[in-house]
Amino acid sequence: MPKLDPYSMTDKLDETAIASITNRLESRGQDAFFRKMLDEYLDALDPSRLNRVLEVGCGTGVATRALAQHPQFSGHIDASDLSGDLVAAAEKLAEEAGCADKITFSVGDAQAMSNVEAYDAAIAHTVISHVPDYEAFLSFIFQAVAPAGKVVLFDGDFASITLGAENPEDGEAFSKALIEGLVTNPTIMRQVPWLASANGFEIAQSFSYLLSEIGTARFFADGFPSYPVLLPKTGVADEETAQAWVDQQMAFSKDGRFFGAINFYTYILQPKGRG
Numbered sequence: 001m002p003k004l005d006p007y008s009m010t011d012k013l014d015e016t017a018i019a020s021i022t023n024r025l026e027s028r029g030q031d032a033f034f035r036k037m038l039d040e041y042l043d044a045l046d047p048s049r050l051n052r053v054l055e056v057g058c059g060t061g062v063a064t065r066a067l068a069q070h071p072q073f074s075g076h077i078d079a080s081d082l083s084g085d086l087v088a089a090a091e092k093l094a095e096e097a098g099c100a101d102k103i104t105f106s107v108g109d110a111q112a113m114s115n116v117e118a119y120d121a122a123i124a125h126t127v128i129s130h131v132p133d134y135e136a137f138l139s140f141i142f143q144a145v146a147p148a149g150k151v152v153l154f155d156g157d158f159a160s161i162t163l164g165a166e167n168p169e170d171g172e173a174f175s176k177a178l179i180e181g182l183v184t185n186p187t188i189m190r191q192v193p194w195l196a197s198a199n200g201f202e203i204a205q206s207f208s209y210l211l212s213e214i215g216t217a218r219f220f221a222d223g224f225p226s227y228p229v230l231l232p233k234t235g236v237a238d239e240e241t242a243q244a245w246v247d248q249q250m251a252f253s254k255d256g257r258f259f260g261a262i263n264f265y266t267y268i269l270q271p272k273g274r275g
Contacts, residue, residue, distance in 0.1 A: 005184040006230045007130040010059075010083035013233075018085045020229040022060055025086075026093075027222040029062030033211055034219065038066055038125070041152055041266045044205055045121055047073035054119045054144050055079040056137075057127035058105070061090030063154075067123075068099035075120070080106045118146035129155045129185050135195070142199040142269075150204060150270050151196075157263040159186040163220075163249060164259030171259075174245040178227070181234030189265045196269045205268040212261040217253040220260040224250060 006013055010021065028034050042063075047070045058064050058079035067073055081087050084107045094100040122144045124137075131137045141151055161178055165171035179186050193203060213220055224246045231242040252258040 004234050005130055005182060006233055007182065008132060008184050010081065010086055013083070015085075017229055017233060018083065020226040022086065022089050024223055024226045025060045025062060028219070029060075029066075031219045031222065033209075035066075037154065037207070037209055037264055037266065038063060040207055041154060041268060042067055042070055044207075044268055045150060045152065047075075050120045051075040052117060052119050053077045054117075054122040054141075056122065056124050056141060057081055057130075058090055058125075059086050061093055061103070061105070063123060063125040064090065064103055065094055065097050065099055068094070068102040069097060073102070075102070077103045078106070078117075078119075079103055080108060082109060083107070117144075119144050119149055120146060121150050121152060123152045123154075125152075125154050126156070128153055128188050129158055129183050132184055134185055134188060138195055138199060142196075142201055147271060148274070150268055151201065152266065152268055153189070153192055154266045155189050155264070157187065157189045157265060158183040160261070160263040162259070162261045165248065165252070166257070170245070170248060174249070177231060177234075177236045177242070177245070181231050181236035189267075192265075192267050192269075196267070197272075200272055201269040202272045202274075203267060204270040204274075205266075207266040209264040210261065211264060214259055215253075215256045217249065217258045217260055220258075221250065221253055 006017055047067060050073060052075055055064050055077060058081045061079060064077055064079045068077060087105050087107045091105050094103050122141045124141060128134055145151055158179055161175050163171040163175045211219060227246055228239050228242040231237040232239045
């Protein structure tokens with residue numbers, strides 16, 4: 001079975017996989033530390049100055065809703081995703097949150113959009129790690145913003161995922177499977193300074209985070225149920241093996257022996273010479 005990053009092909013997944021991804025995106029978005037990282041870059045953008053915003057790869061709309069509900073934001077967001085199922089979930093959740101009037105959702109590859117507007121900001125929230133042709137993706141998103149606009153790239157440095165275990169080989173095997181199976185570009189956030197410069201952009205601000213959980217898993221535990229569903233589709237582990245890893249890690253969490261860590265980064269980029 002060929003390797004596959006399910007998050008890069010959400011338009012081609014079955015109902016069970018989409019449901020698993022939907023649950024993961026929403027549970028992750030409710031995690032206090034994850035929400036802190038999101039809120040920090042939204043505040044740094046100064047939402048009161050944003051009239052039109054583009055979000056590419058919006059998923060279930062976690063970041064879209066957060067901006068739409070920001071007390072200082074009165075503009076409009078164009079949000080797109082490859083998956084019609086995820087967009088349908090995003091529309092429903094935005095309606096329930098009372099912010100749907102500030103968002104236009106669309107299904108499809110944002111890079112295929114014609115007559116892209118000059119946006120005040122373009123956001124890629126946990127997207128670039130999953131885009132096979134990241135150079136074309138970045139070229140598009142940099143061209144989508146106005147001369148005074150900003151681009152936000154927020155994602156994990158997935159090559160830094162570390163899971164512990166009583167037998168170190170078990171933790172390493174699970175970590176390796178997650179990196180190889182679920183992430184197309186696990187080190188992409190380390191390349192952003194050079195990729196931005198090549199596109200005529202520079203770093204306006206950056207934020208760095210270590211998300212670590214020792215003893216009890218919360219952020220990581222929310223993701224565990226998705227792995228026996230998604231990892232078998234990647235070709236790096238079968239369902240039985242993935243479930244065994246998950247059961248082992250949950251047992252560690254239950255008795256206070258869990259260890260998990262990953263780095264996250266935010267880049268707020270602007271055209272060169274504006275700083």
